[in-house]
Amino acid sequence: MERLQSKKVIEDVEDTVSWTETKSGKFSIKSLYVALEAGGSYLFPLSFIWNVLNMQPKISFFAWEATWGKALTLDMVQKRRWALANRCFMCLEKEENINHLFFHCSRTRALWDLLFALFGVSWVLPSSVRETLLSWNGFFLGKNRKKAWRAAPLHISWTVWKERNRLAFKDESLSFQKLKHSFILTFWAEAKLFIDDCPLTIANFIDWLGSK
Numbered sequence: 001m002e003r004l005q006s007k008k009v010i011e012d013v014e015d016t017v018s019w020t021e022t023k024s025g026k027f028s029i030k031s032l033y034v035a036l037e038a039g040g041s042y043l044f045p046l047s048f049i050w051n052v053l054n055m056q057p058k059i060s061f062f063a064w065e066a067t068w069g070k071a072l073t074l075d076m077v078q079k080r081r082w083a084l085a086n087r088c089f090m091c092l093e094k095e096e097n098i099n100h101l102f103f104h105c106s107r108t109r110a111l112w113d114l115l116f117a118l119f120g121v122s123w124v125l126p127s128s129v130r131e132t133l134l135s136w137n138g139f140f141l142g143k144n145r146k147k148a149w150r151a152a153p154l155h156i157s158w159t160v161w162k163e164r165n166r167l168a169f170k171d172e173s174l175s176f177q178k179l180k181h182s183f184i185l186t187f188w189a190e191a192k193l194f195i196d197d198c199p200l201t202i203a204n205f206i207d208w209l210g211s212k
């Protein structure tokens with residue numbers, strides 16, 4: 001009974017409230033994001049993050065957080081007035097922020113280089129998570145390889161974030177070979193879930209990524 005009453009209230013609200021940020025007056029999450037930014041000129045890779053087929057929700061959610069600059073990298077912890085040194089756990093050289101961790105860090109950069117080598121493409125990475133996802137369409141690839149290409153940035157960011165947390169909280173050292181293996185294995189395991197005729201061995205998967 002309570003549920004029926006709640007449903008009725010929601011319907012009444014929908015009948016009487018008009019969302020001014022869309023022409024139809026209907027609310028959408030995308031229009032909310034646009035409205036949150038002054039001038040409405042903000043571009044957010046919303047559909048990219050949530051529409052990558054069969055992506056685990058925790059990976060999509062992390063990408064969403066990272067794109068909004070909400071992931072708790074050391075610079076964000078410092079902004080919360082915690083007094084601690086800021087040094088990237090991956091390279092131990094530069095200060096950590098989200099764009100360093102995912103694009104400029106020498107360790108992460110090698111994962112991107114590996115990805116481009118697997119697909120046989122040359123690519124200049126934009127400098128931020130948001131710009132990268134907005135420009136990441138894979139139009140130059142066939143249908144199935146395009147699906148794998150579109151899933152790749154989320155896998156790289158998730159692999160790097162897991163490794164970063166392992167180094168930060170378990171006081172262990174980085175094994176670069178393990179990091180590369182971990183990325184390729186999870187990339188292949190996920191690809192098998194949403195790509196028709198995905199190769200069933202890791203060696204064939206690597207050959208297939210580079211095929212024309």
Ligand SMILES: [Zn+2]
Nearest residue numbers: 088090091105
């Ligand atoms: Zn680094």
